[in-house]
Amino acid sequence: MPPLTIRRLPRSLQVGYEPAITICLGDEVQQIPQSQLLQHVWTDGLYTECHECGLGFSSEDDDAAKTLIRTITFDNSECGLYGTGAMDMTQEPLTVHPIRIFNRHFQCLKDRNVRYIPISHAWHPEVSQLQNDHPDTIDLSVHFQAVRAVYQTPVKTLQAIAERFGPAMEIWHDYLSVPQWLYGFQTQLLQAIPDIYSWPGETTPEPLSGSMQVECPGMVMHLDDVTAVDLAHLHNSRDYPLFLEGLSRVTQSRWFERMWVTLEYLQAETVSILTGDWKVFDVEAGQLLERTDNAVSKYIKQKGSTAFHDDSNARGCRYATKVCWTDMESWKKWPDKYRTLGSAVYILGQKQCRDMRDYHFALAGMIGLRINKRHDRDDDSERFFRLAKTALGRGDYTPLLFTPIVGEQSYPAARWLHGHSSMTEEIWDLGPCHEKAYYTEILRSSRVQPQLQMVGIVEEWRWIDVDVDPKVFFQSVVAWIVKGSGASASAFCAAIDRIFPEDGNKALYTRWDGYVDGDQTATGPDDRAQYHYSLITPYLERFIEMLDGSPLPLDQIAVLAEVLIAATRLDRKGKHSADSRLNMALAEVEGNKSKKSLAVDGIAQVWCSYCKRRSLFRLLCWTPPESGVTEVFRIPNLLYDETVPQGVGLVVTNGVINGKMSNGTPACNCLAYRRVDIH
Structure with missing residues (x-):
């Protein structure tokens, strides 16, 4: 049965009547005392049977179609009056009409093609704390700001939406749409977030009689600490100082710090922006971001990368936040088969959330999985292990390429698993996937046994010392190459490419022409290094002669090394960077x-x-390879942003992964494969 109407009663003869909030629910008019608002809306105070089919809801139902979808709109009747008083959170007044609540099964909502707009927002800290504490009683003298935010934020949002898209619009806002203190329903709705935020973009609302069709977004992101003027500065972009000011204000928004809103954004087809001054911005979020990226590129070309970043940093811009926003928008355009657990970890690992459980639920949502809460053992490591195994079962190699982090204990069930005990993006550093592996069957009878190409056995291993002079380091590399390959210019140049890869050869700089039938067509780099072997061979022969000399002619070796650096173009600037290939490689090592x-x-x-x-x-590598024991394998065809074609591989010692490679292009024509048992 639906709850009884709550009437306003005096708290005491001295205070008089406590102000009440009016909510229309079915045939009822609820008038809820402000001190009881959270206990009412965050438990079962707004419960009814489905307003479409008349059946009830169950928090134990794992069928997403039966999930409770509670939407908010304005009631167009005179069904209630607002209270007044010094502590009255409705005294502004907010709206002409009270709000009306609809409860529907997700499937019923779809069947009726009910159009709603889900709102993505960062929670107010005081509301989040109150939700987590779940006190038995609410003291308005202590919690007034939090209670007011729970009511006013959705209502003011609805007012702005109604002004822009029409008075009949419904919104989904988790301050009122989720019974936060009913754990079963809350968990059910957390898992339904991908559906809640993706479905509206698939529908087209019917226009009201006599009205024009209104284009509605799939979602509204509420940047409550950004003004419409800030967004206008970002959009116009012609005035450099004002553009930087807008970029700074947007990238400092707390919305970009939170995890759940990131998942919500990724699900929505189109996104509008609601500002802190309650204006729906005229330009859709994706278009604003594209314009921002173009402006950034323009200013970097005009002023240089260093000058631009110095200027933006001086104004407090968080450029990494802008990059993450770009990654989020790009994710929505990738075909499902290129959406990897590694990329999801990289995006969400930078954000903040309350606990690992929520983080794992969000990861599952990003890659299209649904964690059954009944089978969730409340074990963070075990939950992440199941996510990783599911990814492997889909042909996603990223879990095997995660790098371990300091302080994490090995997971007993799978020594290859990293990142199971903490939320961090640093376990994944290869970027988005561009090409899937040729062999996608990784799990065989629940064992990790991928089919890999054999590269060879490690005979010798040396750590790269970034503290030495780059030219001295290059000399040692040349000496090592000619020791094993002699004066072969082709072998020498191939080794140089594996150790000092050209930036233009990485997939990050591959120009994407779009997708055809779900597959990407890409134009590769057009300026791959062209070496003059006939010019390089005499220098290598001379280098070998010098190495046989006693004592070593160090000055002559240094001069010859300079010549080889020029011959291999290691001293030239990259196409996409002002740094040379030699310095860029060492900078990567130092960055790691x-x-x-x-x-x-x-x-x-x-x-x-x-x-x-x-x-x-x-x-x-994270542990030193063992001479004569450690093996190197290539994963054919696999390609990520920070790798080169046919360069991705694993380093394995007695079945345990202890390293990986990103630039390991074939050094010979041998095509031997083996099914490798990974522990």
Whole structure:
């Protein structure tokens, strides 16, 4: 049965009547004392049977179609009066009419093609704390701001939506749409977020009689600490100082710090922005971001990257936030098969949320999984393990390429699993997926046994020391290459490419022309290094002669190394960076050392057991490879942002992954494959 109408009663003869909030629910008019608002709306005070089919709701039902969808709109009748008083949160007054609540099954809502707009917002800290504390009674003298925010935020949002898109619009706002203190329903709705925020974009509302069709967004993101003027500065972009001011205000918004809103954004087809001064901005979020990215590129070309970032940092801009926003928008355009657990971890790992359980639910939502709460053992590591195994079962190799982080204990059931005990983006550093692996069957009878291409056995391993002079480091690399390959210019240049890859060869800089039938067509780099072998060979022969000398002619070796650097163009600026290939490679090594992961770059001499060739490969390892034991494998066809084609692989010691490679292009023509048992 629906709850009885709540009437206003005097709290005491001295205070008089307590102000009440009016809510229309079915045939009822509820007048809820403000001190009882949270206990009412966050438990079962707004419960009714479905307003469409008349059946009830169950928090135990795992069928998303039967989920409770509670929407909010304005009632067009004179069904209630607002109270007044010094502590009255409705005294502004907010609206002409009170709000009306509709409860529907998700499927009933779809069947009736009911159009609603879900609201994505960052919770007020005081509301979040109150929701978490769940006190038995609410003291308005202490919690007034929180209670007022729970009521006023959805109502003011609805008012702005109604002014822009029409008075009949309904919204879904979790301050009122979710019974936050009924754990079963709250968990059910958390898991339904992908459906709640994605379905509106698939519908077209019927226009009211005599009215014009109104284009409605799939979602509204509420940036309550950004004004419409800030967005206008960002959109206009012609005035450089004002553009930077707008960029700073937007990237500092607390909305971009939260995790759940990120998931909501990723699900929505189109997104409008509601500002802190309650204005729906004229330009859709994706279009505003595209215009922002174009303006950033323009100013970097005009002023230089260093000058632009110095200027933006001086104004408090969080540029990493802008980059993350771009990643979020890009995610929505990727086909499902390129949406990996690694990319999801990278996006969400930068955000904030209350606990690991919510983080894992959000990850599951991003990659299209649904965690059955009945089978959830409340074990964070075990839950992440199940997510990773599900990803592996889909042919997603990213869980095997995660890097370990400092302080994390090994997971007993799978030593290959990293990131199971904390929320961090640093376990994934290869970027989005561009091409799937040729062999996608990774799990066989629940065991991790991928089919991999054999590269060879590690014979020798050296960590890369970034503290030495880059040219001295290059000399040692040349000496090592010619020791194994002699004066072969082709082998030398191939090794140089594996150790000092060109930025234009990475998939990050591949120009995407779009998707055809779900597959990407890409135009690769048009300026791959073209080496003059006939020019390089004499220098290598001379280098070998010098190495045989006693004592070593160090000055002559240094001069010859300079010549080889020029011949291989390692001193030239990259197409997409002002740094040289040599400096860029060492900067990557230094960047890896600065992270909280255990991975460190090194160079390995690898022996192919088929053709007996010895070649150098740059690897990222978290434990030193064992000579004669550790093996290197390639994952054919797999390609990520920060890798080169046919360059992704694993370093395995006795069945345990202890490293990976990103630039490991083939050094020989051997095509041997093996099913590798990973522990």
